Amino acid sequence: MLLDFHVHSSGISQCGRIPYDETIRRAKEKGLDGIVLTNHYIDDYVEKGDAAAFAARYAEEFRLAHAYGEQVGLAVLFGIELSFNAMGRSHIKIYGVSPDFVLEHPTLYDYSPEKLYETVHAAGGILVQAHPLRRGSLVQDLRYLDGLEMNCHPFYEGHFYEKLAPLAREHGKIVTCGSDFHGDTFRPYCGVLVPDGTDTGEKLRDYLVSAAKITLVLSEGEFDQHEEIFERNA
Numbered sequence: 001m002l003l004d005f006h007v008h009s010s011g012i013s014q015c016g017r018i019p020y021d022e023t024i025r026r027a028k029e030k031g032l033d034g035i036v037l038t039n040h041y042i043d044d045y046v047e048k049g050d051a052a053a054f055a056a057r058y059a060e061e062f063r064l065a066h067a068y069g070e071q072v073g074l075a076v077l078f079g080i081e082l083s084f085n086a087m088g089r090s091h092i093k094i095y096g097v098s099p100d101f102v103l104e105h106p107t108l109y110d111y112s113p114e115k116l117y118e119t120v121h122a123a124g125g126i127l128v129q130a131h132p133l134r135r136g137s138l139v140q141d142l143r144y145l146d147g148l149e150m151n152c153h154p155f156y157e158g159h160f161y162e163k164l165a166p167l168a169r170e171h172g173k174i175v176t177c178g179s180d181f182h183g184d185t186f187r188p189y190c191g192v193l194v195p196d197g198t199d200t201g202e203k204l205r206d207y208l209v210s211a212a213k214i215t216l217v218l219s220e221g222e223f224d225q226h227e228e229i230f231e232r233n234a
Contacts, residue, residue, distance in 0.1 A: 001033035001198060002217060003077070004191040006093070006130065006149065006178020011061045012039035018183030020065035024074050026187040034075030034199065036178070037065050038093055041102065042083035043109050051106035059099035075199045081130055086113050087140045091130035093149060093176075096205030097123045113144040126205055128176050133160040139167065147174035147208070150228075152190040152219045153181075159218050161228050168230070174208050175230040177216040188219035 009023045010016035018026075020037070027035050039061060046054045062078050069076030080094040080102065094101075101123050102108070108116060120127055128147040132139045139148065148168050150159045161175075168175050179188040193215040194207050208214070214230045 001075070001194055001196050002031075002189075002191050003034045003036060003075070003194055003198065003204070004032055004179050004181065004188075005036045005079070005095075005176045006038050006081070006152075006180045007035040008039055008081075008180075008182045009037060009061060009065060010183070011064075012045070012058055013182065014045065015040070015184075016182045020061065021068050023181070023183065024065065024069050024072060024076065026183075027181075028072055028074045030187045030189050032074070032189065032191065034069075034077060036077045036079040036095065036201075036204070037062055038079035038081040038178070040083060041080050041109060043085070043107075044083075052103070055102040055106035058102050062099050077199070077204055078201050082109055082116075084113075084116065085109055086111065086116070090137070090140050092116075092140075092145075093128040093130050093178075094120055094125050095128065095208070096201045097125035098201065101125070113141060117144040124202065124205065126174075126208065128174070130178075131180065133163060134158070139164075142167075142171045142173060145173060147176055150175060150177040150216060150218060152177055152179045152188055154185045154188060154219070154221070159228075161216075161218070165228070165230055169232060172232070174211075174232075175214060175216065176208070177218060179219065186222045188222075189225055190217050190219035192216055
């Protein structure tokens with residue numbers, strides 16, 4: 001099954017153009033089997049200093065999206081796109097944790113790299129840097145990452161696979177792919193091919209940490225796609 005690992009909805013992500021239900025309908029119409037809803041988790045969204053209230057809204061947005069996905073037959077998994085202050089507000093994806101994770105750690109954007117890495121791993125999650133090298137962004141400290149994400153957003157040129165895959169392999173990291181879909185472009189057909197039945201964040205994490213090969217479906221236009229197979233020990 002094909003999962004898009006990087007998707008937003010307007011109920012949380014202020015840059016999102018469409019709500020979760022339309023986001024899910026477009027993914028299903030495009031032929032995807034599922035999405036990972038990775039809304040922005042950023043201190044700029046916290047109102048009146050109430051991080052707990054923002055965390056509660058964040059978790060509720062996922063629960064609504066997950067229920068709608070079940071209704072229409074599209075897997076919706078939980079993820080986070082963290083704007084991480086300790087890494088220059090780099091965007092770090094978190095997979096494999098439950099929505100309760102943000103309720104337990106509402107100010108995770110202010111953690112140190114060491115604390116974030118330890119906290120996410122203690123909760124059973126993994127950390128992937130979102131779209132490094134896009135618009136000149138740097139690869140962050142790989143000691144505190146489990147993987148790197150290919151860029152598949154149509155507004156930005158280049159996947160950077162040729163640069164990022166060897167780097168990930170050298171340091172024992174994984175490679176993922178997501179569209180960074182906000183509803184502001186055509187709906188790309190892209191993501192990661194995962195085993196059928198990968199319908200929870202925990203199953204997704206288990207696959208990513210154990211797979212010897214990861215098949216990435218990369219979008220290069222509305223109708224042009226190709227695959228890259230990332231091998232850990234190639």
